[in-house]
Amino acid sequence: MTTKLQAQERSEFTNSARRKIRTQGLVPGVIYGKNTENKAIAIDSIELVKTLREEGRNAIIDLEVNGKKHSVMLYDMQTDPLRNELIHTDFYVVDMQSEVDVEVPLNLEGEAQGVKDGGVLQQPLHELSITAKPGNIPQTIDVDISKLEVNDVLTINDINAGGKYTINHEEDEVVASILPPRQEEEIDPGEEQEPGEPELVEGRENKEDSEE
Numbered sequence: 001m002t003t004k005l006q007a008q009e010r011s012e013f014t015n016s017a018r019r020k021i022r023t024q025g026l027v028p029g030v031i032y033g034k035n036t037e038n039k040a041i042a043i044d045s046i047e048l049v050k051t052l053r054e055e056g057r058n059a060i061i062d063l064e065v066n067g068k069k070h071s072v073m074l075y076d077m078q079t080d081p082l083r084n085e086l087i088h089t090d091f092y093v094v095d096m097q098s099e100v101d102v103e104v105p106l107n108l109e110g111e112a113q114g115v116k117d118g119g120v121l122q123q124p125l126h127e128l129s130i131t132a133k134p135g136n137i138p139q140t141i142d143v144d145i146s147k148l149e150v151n152d153v154l155t156i157n158d159i160n161a162g163g164k165y166t167i168n169h170e171e172d173e174v175v176a177s178i179l180p181p182r183q184e185e186e187i188d189p190g191e192e193q194e195p196g197e198p199e200l201v202e203g204r205e206n207k208e209d210s211e212e
Contacts, residue, residue, distance in 0.1 A: 002071070003051045004062045007031070007041040018088075027086045031065065031072060033093025041065055045086060056139040058102050063091060071096055073134065094134045101168065102137055103127045106175065110146030114178030119150040123176045125169075132165035145176055153177045 010021065010028065018028045026042040043063075051059055052074070063072045072091040080087050094100060106128050108121075115121050128141055143159055157171040 002060045002062050003055055004064070005043060005047055005051065006064045007043040009066055010040045010042050013040060022085075022087065027089055029089035029091060031063065031070060031091045031093065033070075033072075034095070036070065036093045039065060041091075043089065048089070049086065056105070058104065058137045058139070060094070060096075060134050060137075061091070071134070073100075073102075096134050099131050099133055100137075101129060101131050104130055104138055105140045107140045107142045108145050108176060109142050110144050112145045112148040112152075112176075112178055114148050114150040114152060117150055118181035119178040120181070121145075121176060121178060125173070125175050129168040130165045131168060132163070136164040138163050138165070143175065148176065148178050150178050150180050 007029075008026075010017070021028050021042045022045075024042075025045050027045045027048060029041050029043060030038060031041055032038040051061065057074055059073070061072050061074070063070050070091075070093050072093050074089060075092040076090040077086055078088040079085060104127060106123075106125055108123060112119070112121055130137070130141075141159070141161075141163075143154070145154060148154060153174055154176045155171065156167060156169045156173045156175060159167065159175065161167055
C-alpha cells in the first residue's frame with residue numbers, strides 16, 4: 001500500500017534553522033536516489049509518524065516535493081533519545097521494478113502447545129532480511145507457532161514464504177524453539193546434610209590470651 005505525503009524544500013541548513021523547523025511541527029530530512037537530485041526537505045512530523053506506525057518502516061511513500069512526486073522509502077531516521085521524537089529523516093527514491101534488501105519484522109502468531117504445557121518460548125530472530133520489489137515488501141512476516149511442542153524447533157526452512165520475496169537466511173537458522181520446563185532439584189528427605197564447619201575467626205584466640 002502506498003501512502004501520500006507532502007514535503008517542502010528547505011534552503012537553510014544551520015542548526016538554528018533545523019530547530020526552528022522542528023518547533024513548527026516539521027521534521028528536517030533529505031531525499032536522494034539514482035537519477036534524482038538531492039533535496040533538503042521538511043515533512044509534517046505527525047503525518048510521518050502516523051504513516052510509519054500504520055504501514056511500517058518499509059512503507060512505500062508517494063512523496064510530493066515542489067509539485068513533483070517521488071516513490072520513496074525511509075532509509076534512515078534519527079530520534080531524540082530523551083524526548084523520543086524524530087529529529088531527522090533520510091528518504092531514498094526507489095525503482096518499483098528493481099529489488100531491494102530490507103529487514104521485515106517477524107511476528108509469531110498463536111500460543112505454542114509447548115508453552116501451555118509449561119515450556120519456555122525462545123525467539124532468537126525478531127526480524128528477517130528479505131529481497132523483494134518495493135511493492136511486494138510485506139509489513140510483517142507472520143508465522144504460526146501454535147502446534148510447537150516442548151523441544152520443538154522452528155527454522156527458516158519451516159516458514160511458508162507465500163509472498164513474492166526471498167528470505168536471506170540459512171535454511172537451518174532457528175526462528176523459535178520451545179525449551180522444557182525448568183525442573184527443581186529433588187532432595188532425598190532421608191538424606192541429612194552435614195553441619196558446616198564453624199568459621200575460624202582469625203586473631204580471636206590471640207586476643208583472649210592477651211587479656212588473661
